[in-house]
Amino acid sequence: MIVIRCPYCGEDRQEDELVFGGEAEIVRPIHPEQVNDEVWTEYLYFRNNPKGVSHEQWCCAAGCGQWFKILRDTVSHDVIDIATYCGSLNAGQAA
Ligand SMILES: [Zn+2]
Known part of the structure; x- marks a missing residue:
């Protein structure tokens, strides 16, 4: 249990009180009408799936309802750092 x-x-919050939102900081093309299908498809569908440190977004669904970011080791499930959505994550520093 995370x-x-x-x-x-x-x-x-335990894992079942949160909503996993996938990889954090996916950047939407500023002018989507100007990108080709390959770039748009990459933005919509392709995500990293690292074995190790993962940059993720979660929602405090059972609590305040805010989205936030974490750095988590996908092997050990250790949470390395937590930040508000506007904050910065520091890889390698304990939360
Ligand atoms: Zn909360």
Whole structure:
């Protein structure tokens, strides 16, 4: 069971109280009408699936409802860092 402390409400939430939102910081093309199908398809469908440190977004669904970002090791499930959606994550520093 993954336990993550929400950076907004400060509560420790278990995995089933959160919603996993996938890879964080996917950047939508600024002018989608100007990109080709390959770039648009990459934006819509392709995500990294690392074995190791993963940059993810989660929602505090059972609590405050805010989205936030974490760095998590996908092998050990250790949460390396947590940040608000506008904050920055620091790889390698404990939360
Ligand atoms: Zn919260």
